[in-house]
Amino acid sequence: MLTDSILTLATFVPTAGAIVVALLPRKGKVLQWWTLIVSLITFGLTLHLPAHFAYGQPGYQFEQNHVWVVSPAIRYHLGVDGLSMWLVVLTGFLSVIGVLASWNVIEKRTKEFYFFFLLQQTAMIGVFVALDMFLYYCFWELSLVPMAILIAIFGPERGPKTALKFFCYTFIPSALFLVAILWLYAKTGTFDYVELQRALTTNSALFAPEALWWVALAFLVAFAVKVPVFPLHGWLSDTIYEAPSAMAMVVAGKLGLYSILRFNLGLFPAQSRMFAPLMIALAVIGILYGACVALAQTNLRRLVSYAMLSALSFCVLGIFSFSLAGLNGALYQTLNEGLTGSSFLILVGFLHERYGTYEMSQYGGLAARLPNMATFYVITALALIGLPILNGFVGEFLILSGSFAGHERWVAAATIGVILGAAYMLWMIQRIFYGPQSSFVTNSPAPDLVGREYVALVPIALLMLVMGVASPYWMHAINEGVSSLANSSTQTVTSTAIAEKR
Amino acid sequence: MNTSLSILRILPEVILCVTGALIMLVEPFLAPTTSRKSLGWLAVLGVLGALVASLYQYQLAPGTAYFGVFQTDPFSVFFYVLICGIVLASLLIALDSTSDSTSGLGEYFALACFGATGMLLMTSAVELLLVFIGLEISSISTYILAGFRRKSAKGPEAAIKYFLLGSFATAFFLYGIALIFGATGTTAIYDIAAKLGSSQMPLLAVIGLGMILIGLGFKVSAVPFQVWTPDVYEGAPSPVVALMSTAPKAAAFAVLLRILYGALPTLHAHWVPIVWWLAVLSMTVGNLGALRQKNVKRLLAYSSIAHAGYILVAFTALSADGIAAASFYTVSYAAMNVGVFAVVSHVGGFDDRLTLIEDYRGLAWRSPLLGGAMAFFLISLIGIPFTGGFFGKFYVFSAALHSGFIWLAVIGLANSGIAAFYYLRVATAIYSKAPESSPIASVPRATVPLLFALLITVAATLILGIVPGKILGVAKAGAATYPSVNASAPETTAAGR
Numbered sequence: 001m002l003t004d005s006i007l008t009l010a011t012f013v014p015t016a017g018a019i020v021v022a023l024l025p026r027k028g029k030v031l032q033w034w035t036l037i038v039s040l041i042t043f044g045l046t047l048h049l050p051a052h053f054a055y056g057q058p059g060y061q062f063e064q065n066h067v068w069v070v071s072p073a074i075r076y077h078l079g080v081d082g083l084s085m086w087l088v089v090l091t092g093f094l095s096v097i098g099v100l101a102s103w104n105v106i107e108k109r110t111k112e113f114y115f116f117f118l119l120q121q122t123a124m125i126g127v128f129v130a131l132d133m134f135l136y137y138c139f140w141e142l143s144l145v146p147m148a149i150l151i152a153i154f155g156p157e158r159g160p161k162t163a164l165k166f167f168c169y170t171f172i173p174s175a176l177f178l179v180a181i182l183w184l185y186a187k188t189g190t191f192d193y194v195e196l197q198r199a200l201t202t203n204s205a206l207f208a209p210e211a212l213w214w215v216a217l218a219f220l221v222a223f224a225v226k227v228p229v230f231p232l233h234g235w236l237s238d239t240i241y242e243a244p245s246a247m248a249m250v251v252a253g254k255l256g257l258y259s260i261l262r263f264n265l266g267l268f269p270a271q272s273r274m275f276a277p278l279m280i281a282l283a284v285i286g287i288l289y290g291a292c293v294a295l296a297q298t299n300l301r302r303l304v305s306y307a308m309l310s311a312l313s314f315c316v317l318g319i320f321s322f323s324l325a326g327l328n329g330a331l332y333q334t335l336n337e338g339l340t341g342s343s344f345l346i347l348v349g350f351l352h353e354r355y356g357t358y359e360m361s362q363y364g365g366l367a368a369r370l371p372n373m374a375t376f377y378v379i380t381a382l383a384l385i386g387l388p389i390l391n392g393f394v395g396e397f398l399i400l401s402g403s404f405a406g407h408e409r410w411v412a413a414a415t416i417g418v419i420l421g422a423a424y425m426l427w428m429i430q431r432i433f434y435g436p437q438s439s440f441v442t443n444s445p446a447p448d449l450v451g452r453e454y455v456a457l458v459p460i461a462l463l464m465l466v467m468g469v470a471s472p473y474w475m476h477a478i479n480e481g482v483s484s485l486a487n488s489s490t491q492t493v494t495s496t497a498i499a500e501k502r
Numbered sequence: 503m504n505t506s507l508s509i510l511r512i513l514p515e516v517i518l519c520v521t522g523a524l525i526m527l528v529e530p531f532l533a534p535t536t537s538r539k540s541l542g543w544l545a546v547l548g549v550l551g552a553l554v555a556s557l558y559q560y561q562l563a564p565g566t567a568y569f570g571v572f573q574t575d576p577f578s579v580f581f582y583v584l585i586c587g588i589v590l591a592s593l594l595i596a597l598d599s600t601s602d603s604t605s606g607l608g609e610y611f612a613l614a615c616f617g618a619t620g621m622l623l624m625t626s627a628v629e630l631l632l633v634f635i636g637l638e639i640s641s642i643s644t645y646i647l648a649g650f651r652r653k654s655a656k657g658p659e660a661a662i663k664y665f666l667l668g669s670f671a672t673a674f675f676l677y678g679i680a681l682i683f684g685a686t687g688t689t690a691i692y693d694i695a696a697k698l699g700s701s702q703m704p705l706l707a708v709i710g711l712g713m714i715l716i717g718l719g720f721k722v723s724a725v726p727f728q729v730w731t732p733d734v735y736e737g738a739p740s741p742v743v744a745l746m747s748t749a750p751k752a753a754a755f756a757v758l759l760r761i762l763y764g765a766l767p768t769l770h771a772h773w774v775p776i777v778w779w780l781a782v783l784s785m786t787v788g789n790l791g792a793l794r795q796k797n798v799k800r801l802l803a804y805s806s807i808a809h810a811g812y813i814l815v816a817f818t819a820l821s822a823d824g825i826a827a828a829s830f831y832t833v834s835y836a837a838m839n840v841g842v843f844a845v846v847s848h849v850g851g852f853d854d855r856l857t858l859i860e861d862y863r864g865l866a867w868r869s870p871l872l873g874g875a876m877a878f879f880l881i882s883l884i885g886i887p888f889t890g891g892f893f894g895k896f897y898v899f900s901a902a903l904h905s906g907f908i909w910l911a912v913i914g915l916a917n918s919g920i921a922a923f924y925y926l927r928v929a930t931a932i933y934s935k936a937p938e939s940s941p942i943a944s945v946p947r948a949t950v951p952l953l954f955a956l957l958i959t960v961a962a963t964l965i966l967g968i969v970p971g972k973i974l975g976v977a978k979a980g981a982a983t984y985p986s987v988n989a990s991a992p993e994t995t996a997a998g999r
Contacts (some may be wrong), residue, residue, distance in 0.1 A: 071978075073901060110865075110931075134896075145886055149877070152930040160930035167926055172919035179899070179911050249873030256543075297693045346512050 004201035007062050007078040007129045010045040010088065011122055014038060014095070014107035018118035026111050032103055035114040039095040042121060046092035049085050055476055057334035058484075060131060060194070068135070072185065075192055077132040083261060083331065084128040084480025086474055087254055090338050091128065093459075095121045098246030100206060101346045105353060106244060109153055112390035113149065116146035117246060133181050133191040134426070137174075142159055144170055147247055155242035162235075164244040165258075169235040170225055176468055177222035180215040191265075200267055216271035220264050220279075226256030228278070229316055230286035233309050237435065245349035249342040252308055257315050257334045261327070265319070265485045272320070279320040284410045284417075286313030291420035296426070298349050300358040303428060307344070307384065311337050314399050317414060321403030327482035328475060329398025335392045335469065335474070338381070343380045343460045347373065350453055351432075365437030370448045374433045376457050382426040383464045386418060508567035511559070511574045511626075514552035515619050521548025522615035529608030536809060538607035542597045545611040549590045549618065556582035558975075564983070570690065571629040577829075577980035581625040581756045582981050587962075588749040589618040589842045593953045596741035598952035603881055610650060616746065617643030621753035628764070630679045630689040633757055637675065637721070640753060641668050644746045648738040651853060660737025667720065667730045667800040675717025681710030682765070694765040695986065708772050714761060715776060721754035722810045725783040732791075735803035740847030740854065743799065747806045747843070755813060755832050759984075760823055762817065767986030772822060777817045778910060784811030785917040792924045797857050802839070805883060808921060809835050812898055815980040819901040825981035827894075830974060834966045836889030838882040840960030845876040848952055849945050856941055857876055859928055864936020868945055873932045875956050880925045882963050885918050892964030897974075928980040951967055 003011075018040030024030055068076040070346065098117065106113045123146065126139030144167055152163035182389030186193055187206055188199045216250060225232045239492065240248045255500060263494070264272050290310030297303040319331030335416060352358060366373040379390070388390040396418065404411045449457070509516070525541050531539065556579060564575040593614060600607055619638025628632045639672025645668060682707070683689050685707035699705060720727040735743050762773055788808030795801035815829035833929040839927065850856050866873025882889035895918060899911045923944065936942050948956075966973060981987070 020768065069974065071974075072897070109867075112870075138892075141887045141892070145881055148926065149933055150930070152933045160927075160934045163930050164926050166921065167918070168923055172916070175915035175919040179903070179908075179915050180897070182896075182900050182911060183908065184904045185900065206569045 002048065003062060006045060006048050006065065007064060007080065008050075010042060011078070011125045011129060013045060014118040014121035014125075015372050017042075018115045018122075021115045021118060024111070024308035025176045027229060029103075031114045032099065035118060035157050036099045038118060039092075039099050039121070042125075043092035043096050046089045046125070049080060049088060052479070053085060053477060055480065063131075068132075069138050072134075073190055073192075074134045075132045075497060076135060077192055078129045078196075079131045080129055082479065083151065083476050083485075084258065084481070086331075086335055087128045087258055088125055090254070090335055091121065091124050091250070094249055094338060094342055096305035097217055097342060097456050097460065098249060100452055101249075101349060102244060102246045103452055105349060106154070112153060113150065113244070116150050119145040120150075120247065120250070122267075124250060124255065128258060128460070131193045131323060132273060133184070133193060133196065134189075136193070137178060137181060140255070140259075141171070147243070147251060150247050151239060153245045154244045156240070157242065157259055162238045166235045166239045169232070170222075171424070173218075173222040176218045180218035183211070184213060190383065194263075197267055198255065199363075212268060213274065213338070214270050216264060216268035219268070220260065220275060222274075223256045223259040223314075224330045226252075227312050227316060228252065228256070228309065230282050230309070230313065233286070233290075234462055236309055237302055237305040240308070240345075241301050242301075248345050250338075250462065253312050253315075253337050253341065255311070257319070257330065260319055261331065261482070261485060270487075273322065276320040276322065280317060280407055283313045283317035283320065283389050284414045286310065286316070287414050288420070291417050291424060294424045295420065297424075298360055300351070300360055300428070300432075301345075302358075303342050303424065304341070304344050304348060304361075304415060306407075307421070307424065308337070308341050310348070311341070311384065312419060314414070314417075317403055318395075318399035321399070321407065322486060323402040323405065324479075324483060325398050325484045326402025327394050327486050328478055329400075329402055331478045331482055332471065333392075333395030333399060336395045336464075339460055339463055339467075340380055340383045343376070343457065343464070344384065346456055346460075347377055347380060355440070355444060362432050362440045363432040363438060364435050364441060365433070365434035367443055368437065369441065369489075370433075370446070372449045374429075376449075376461060377429060377433065381429055381449070383468075385422045389465070389468045391464045394471045444469075507562075507565075508528045510555075510562060511565075511572055512568040512896060513555040513559070514586065515622050515718040516883060517548055517552045517555055517654045518615045518619045518622070521545060521551075522619070524548075525608055525612040525615065529612075531650070532608075537602040538604075538611075539597060539600075539602065542593060542600075542611050544775070545615055546590065546593050548615055549586055549593060552618070552622075553583065553586040553590060556586055559704060562754075566628065566719050571632045571678035572626050574626060575629040575983045576979070577756070577759075577983045578662075580829055580976055580980045581752060581832075582613075582622055584747050584752055584836060587958070588836050588840055589614060589745065591844070592741055592745035594746050594951040594955040594958075595840075595844045595847050596953070599739075599741055599850075599852045600845075601852070604852055607854050608970070612649065613643045617647070617745075618749070619756050620805075621749050624753040625756040625760075625992045628691045629761070630682070630691060630765075633691075633760075634676055634679060634751070635645065637672060637757070640750050641672060642719075644742075644750055647742045648734055648746065650739050650742060651737075654737075656737035656986070660734040663730050664734045664738075671717045671720030671727070673717075674720075678710045678713030678715075681706050681713060685710065689899070691760055691765045692768060695767060698766070698768050701719075704769075708767070711766055711769055711773055715773065715780075718754050718758050719780060720763075721808050722751050722758070722813075723784075723907045724780045724810050724814060725787040725807060726809045728784070728787070731807055732795075732800045732803040735806075736797060736799050737856075739852050740799070740843055740850055741852070743802075744840050744843030744847060747802070748839050751806075751810065752832045752836060753794055755828060759819065759828060760816070761823060763984045763986055766836055767984075774818050774820065777814055778907070781811045781814035781910065782913055784814060785865045785914055786811075789917050789920045792921070795924070796859055798859055798862065798928060799850075799854070799857050801803060801928070802842060802846070805921065806839065806924070809839075809883075810915065811917075812914060815902050815907075816898040817859065818907055818910065819905040820987060821901060821905060822978065822981040822987045823897075823901040823904060824950060825984060825987065826974065826977040827897040827976040828909070828978055830966075830970070831894035831898050833977075834882075834894035834963065835891050835975065837966060839880045841879040841956065841963065842876065842883070843956045844959060845872050846950060848872065848948065849942075856945070859931050859942060862928060862931045862947040863934050864940055864942050865932045866943070867936060868942045869948065871956075872945070872950060875960060877929045877932055878960065879928045879963065882967070884922045884925045888964075888967045890970075890995070893967050908933075921967075
């Protein structure tokens with residue numbers, strides 16, 4: 001019974017929670033507690049998925065498929081497979097962490113914050129579970145709105161401007177993406193992902209190759225902006241800087257990367273192959289560029305944003321290697337990035353809560369005062385660098401080894417990015433926590449981590465460790481999810497290669 | 503002819519006429535100091551009655567009345583209900599933003615009823631002369647309403663501008679009717695289609711078509727006939743703008759659909775390219791013009807030009823889906839635009855105290871309800887999913903793509919991307935911090951009529967966005983009344999556009 005409607009519940013429980021938030025009084029911590037409860041319920045519901053996931057079974061699970069609008073043929077089609085399952089769980093997990101991280105930071109306008117925060121959870125889970133292009137597009141666009149509004153409200157310096165920039169960056173490519181969806185519908189008469197995939201593989205004579213190339217490009221650009229892929233990253237730094245931590249945690253990465261995997265590789269394997277050389281080059285440039293710019297940052301929060309750009313570019317590299325290892329690594333790294341990036345942002349937020357600044361030059365010798373916080377910083381930094389036994393290592397290793405064959409030079413360059421990553425992270429730790437204590441730190445005493453903060457940080461840190469040593473537990477589903485993509489892209493390529501030889 | 507049935511076919515018009523006349527009759531008997539708002543509630547009752555009568559017409563067997571000049575069919579009923587709904591909401595908005603001392607309030611409500619009568623006539627008439635009469639009735643009422651703030655300098659200016667250009671446009675429209683009569687010997691819409699095939703002078707009909715397009719292009723403010731729009735919207739009172747930016751447009755679009763698909767489907771090779779250009783120009787000029795506006799009402803005026811362009815996109819599709827899409831978009835545009843103007847007229851008041859985007863800063867903190875509603879309507883105007891605006895846009899461009907107009911869809915959706923920018927400027931202003939001593943603090947609390955108006959428009963926008971099936975079904979039933987679309991569609995995809 002629960003299995004039949006689990007995805008609908010997981011998607012819309014946050015919306016129901018949001019409606020209640022609108023009605024609750026702005027008193028004490030009522031809103032925080034309520035949102036925490038809703039998030040915990042949502043997380044609990046998402047955990048139902050891995051608990052009942054049938055490994056080895058092809059196709060989608062926990063499916064729901066109803067007519068939404070008869071004509072045009074829009075269906076309410078939900079389902080998960082190995083590709084999306086852990087991303088759904090991650091979203092549920094991060095929503096709990098997000099509430100904890102915002103507990104005290106968001107003092108004013110709490111009602112608006114938690115209302116839109118919960119709406120954002122619906123949009124993100126919806127993106128991962130929708131199997132109808134129209135439905136998917138709805139959630140995809142919806143995910144912009146709460147984010148933009150919260151940035152506008154809470155941006156410390158240029159909130160409204162940043163919100164506009166963020167929105168337009170994503171919305172304008174999405175408009176062309178919609179044209180592409182409509183074009184596919186005009187050709188096939190369906191928005192259903194599964195049927196579209198079938199039509200595109202079995203009935204390829206229906207589509208002119210050049211037209212498909214444009215369609216695939218429209219998809220790719222819309223998703224690449226959201227990842228972001230260099231040179232479409234213009235919104236990232238400001239958005240991470242201005243957005244509340246709980247929103248910055250989820251703004252980049254998983255939505256775009258998932259969409260590339262699902263739709264670009266799933267629907268247009270041959271076209272994706274054509275884009276691969278360019279995308280690999282852009283990914284490697286992104287890795288190096290992000291790392292170099294991160295090295296030059298004096299502002300902690302901006303450093304995080306460029307570190308994210310660099311880390312996310314690794315995932316893109318893995319995806320467009322088209323090897324099984326690379327794809328596995330890319331998806332695994334997407335999960336990792338969700339964790340480490342969040343952990344990093346939360347820590348930065350906690351530091352800002354205490355000292356009111358992101359400027360690294362103000363800090364120095366903090367480890368003596370905040371030893372526990374320093375520990376978490378170091379763990380997160382090491383995970384991001386890719387130290388073995390932490391999660392980042394698994395992902396990076398798979399990506400680099402999976403993409404090495406065929407792209408030796410690019411991957412060699414990407415490896416430099418790993419070294420640079422270690423450099424900026426360790427340097428950051430050194431500047432903030434070690435060395436002589438700065439007068440600023442001496443003059444403004446602050447307490448070390450408190451209970452609620454531990455509740456937010458310890459689970460993430462534990463997960464980083466567990467995902468580093470027990471990766472097969474996650475890989476099992478991931479491998480099933482991406483292996484069909486790796487196969488389909490090789491199959492199509494070999495068949496086109498044969499066709500060319502003839 | 504069955505007279506009682508005929509009466510039923512024009513019952514909404516009759517109710518509105520009687521209500522309007524009643525208001526005019528009662529008004530002089532009220533003491534000069536008495537509030538005229540009770541007359542507004544009378545008008546609301548009348549419009550509600552017309553709305554019920556329109557809904558009742560849906561069960562009526564389609565057919566004509568009074569020597570075949572009226573036609574009740576799902577298409578006309580669709581627009582009847584829409585127009586009655588718009589007028590209802592705009593009356594509520596007027597009740598909210600006017601004060602007891604606003605002068606001439608009685609005439610205001612009477613004129614709204616008379617104008618609505620004209621608009622209803624336009625959508626059900628299948629005789630060009632009756633269309634013209636309806637157009638005149640509705641136009642004259644709106645000319646007067648536009649100049650309702652006699653004391654402000656911008657009011658009369660808006661009215662005069664609207665009146666002069668509007669009369670020109672109606673003259674063009676009339677001339678077009680005359681030329682078509684010359685070519686075919688009839689002014690009955692469905693006869694024209696039949697006689698056009700054997701016409702001796704098809705060129706005359708084409709020129710007539712051009713004239714009609716100019717006349718109606720003015721009414722829907724399509725580029726290049728849009729120049730009046732920003733000034734008039736700025737000068738007219740906001741409740742009037744809520745009405746005139748939606749209801750007469752809906753009626754004009756209905757007429758345009760009737761004429762193009764009912765009377766002149768065989769000339770589609772001529773009018774499809776023209777409409778294509780009108781659509782592209784309207785979308786582009788409207789959106790680019792809106793980018794630089796500082797005044798919310800002018801911004802919304804340019805946005806309404808752009809939205810007229812989106813609706814015209816659907817006209818090019820030459821299919822039942824296209825007609826249904828145009829009808830559907832008209833509804834969703836009406837819902838969100840009336841909603842926006844409900845907030846604008848409450849914030850600015852009848853005499854437009856606050857109209858700049860800057861003035862809106864902090865609205866959401868002054869009143870979370872008003873700010874939230876305004877943001878919601880703006881999001882729908884952008885075309886974000888789960889709102890009527892998105893589904894309308896989706897449906898319009900889907901119809902265009904189905905007929906092979908890829909470039910039209912690309913241009914249109916790229917335009918909607920640009921549009922996001924200026925709508926968001928307002929939305930982010932609403933949610934940003936109000937400056938010290940901001941006038942926003944003086945915005946009064948929402949009144950009961952306003953709450954009703956917001957309830958209607960928010961509910962409509964959400965229903966259109968989440969469960970559009972029912973309304974889409976009615977729009978399709980309306981589209982099915984045009985026999986031409988199924989016969990003439992396929993070969994006209996205008997490849998290469």
